[in-house]
Amino acid sequence: MKPFLSRQTMRYSEQHLRQFVEQVLLTVGVSLSDAQSTAYVLIEADVTGRHTHGVSRLPLYVNRLESGLISVNPQLRWSQKMHPTMARLDGGNGLGPAVALQAVKQSMATAKEMGIGAIAVYRSNHCGALSVYCEMGSREGLITMAMTNTPPAMAPWGGQAAYLGTNPIAWGFPRGLQLPPLIIDMATSTVARGNILDAARLGQPIPLGWALDSAGVPTTDANAALGGGTVLPTGGPKGYAMALAVEILTGVLSGAGIGPTVYNPYKDQNHESNVGHFFLTMDPQAFLPGSEFYQRLEVMEEQMRRVPATSGAQVTLPGDRSAKAREEYTQRGIPLDIDLIGQLDQLAQRLGAAPLSSPESL
């Protein structure tokens, strides 16, 4: 889902982009550890082609850090555990990627020891692409589910004002310890809000069916969709139901914000966002011995890829495009559009950091 491209892009290596992000975050007082976590998560999104959730979010993060709306030095706190496999994490209003990484790592450690781990997170922030956490868990052999709530974007079914977020859900399934996992990552809206943000940034229209304006009328104007309009759930009431399930697990169950008390980091300047996440990790060997899960998954995939394609198409599995992007971008560099590069350079200049567009200066 990357329909919006400006005319020009420039390519940078993962390593270069990560260093840029780290350096920028360090200049505003973030700890090295949190800066590294955030750089890792954002650039993992870019290198898998999920540019809406990559370094394009850095200016937002920096603005919130500078205004104190994201904590530069968060105190993460675990609630007292009621059961050995489940826990709740107070993210201390830290950078979302740093908080979420800590949560998923705890969930993974628990699953490795106990077979399953479930972590609910509150007082977090926008955490980038959920696929990154699922890929991390599944690269270590664990089935990984990740969810997050997001600021209001979709109306309840039958309603005309936004309440639920675009509330994405992601799954990672390990293909074996030597192979990249199978990754599913989807907003429960027709498109992720990032796609509409991209269109607005580039001054391009959005397709009909993505969003309604503030009067509940279908619109092709990205700004109308963002300014008081609502995004439509995928598949109508089914996407709505999935978004609700995500809201309950990430918002209600975690103690995070719910609906309008998940504050929009682009608009609200008075509250911490109080985003909630939910992670579930499971060891497939709790069910099937040895590598049987991997073998069975491989058989299924091979069978699916052999299904005759419709004319002009080919059978694809979720994550195929991202895996291809990673292969190309790792070799040739990650393409970023020049408008974004300009924004990032301005940001770096203002902070006295080396600009993205001068690799040699890093």
Place this chain on the structure above:
Amino acid sequence: MKPFLSRQTMRYSEQHLRQFVEQVLLTVGVSLSDAQSTAYVLIEADVTGRHTHGVSRLPLYVNRLESGLISVNPQLRWSQKMHPTMARLDGGNGLGPAVALQAVKQSMATAKEMGIGAIAVYRSNHCGALSVYCEMGSREGLITMAMTNTPPAMAPWGGQAAYLGTNPIAWGFPRGLQLPPLIIDMATSTVARGNILDAARLGQPIPLGWALDSAGVPTTDANAALGGGTVLPTGGPKGYAMALAVEILTGVLSGAGIGPTVYNPYKDQNHESNVGHFFLTMDPQAFLPGSEFYQRLEVMEEQMRRVPATSGAQVTLPGDRSAKAREEYTQRGIPLDIDLIGQLDQLAQRLGAAPLSSPESL
């Protein structure tokens, strides 16, 4: 999703319908316990308005039992547990509702003790409406997720032959021990196959957008959709991705059939169906103390219901329609269409059981 009604219906009490189902199953040799479980699950679907998954499935179950393709006297076996909260159940090719009820009850008992329970099931059969299992878990205070795979109905994205089932996913969220839970139950296809079966049975067309025929062309002919055609995933690639996640958890992870080795009970006369299920139950008190989860869920629901409705509509939450059906049907009886009643009476007559339409004879 109940667009197909024959002109006439008759109403029967839950109790009467359950007794009818039990009696029919007893005549073909099913144990009292399995007959009761199956009657409970089927009639719970009917009393919540999910008629596609109710007593309308009884003739299928009986046919399979009589031909030995569902075991009359299944031996259920638990795999050796690797971890205390997770287990795998061999359903012994028993009646799906009886197998699935045993699995979800085990998952519930585990969650009550350990906070979380995850059960993967293989060698099961069509298990009725997943909502029934979620409602059961959530009425006892547990967040409950249920999934099942189903025979091939949807093509992989880009493909033209069916591989994945309509693979439904359901969630139950407890509102407190005195209140009915919030239930989400959705096929990952545009519609459940049961809706197309209903249309075919009544000789009615289906809307465009539900299905493709065997050549991959959109069709309004229910029989063309059923005979070699494919059902479309909800929301396009997103529904496909969800169906795939369900297939992996219910089929790959459990050891059940996958894709075409989940045999269609309506068509295949040579194999057990080997359906797989997956249940996850969690105690919200593992995350939030006391009744805080219920209170927060109530606040969210109240806020959502206060969102202004679009003109002519009203805000609805998943499960609203089912809750309303239960209220009406419990008082006035469950309406069944007369064609179905005729089928069930024929079935009873053939088996020497009392017909459904003669309440006094039961």
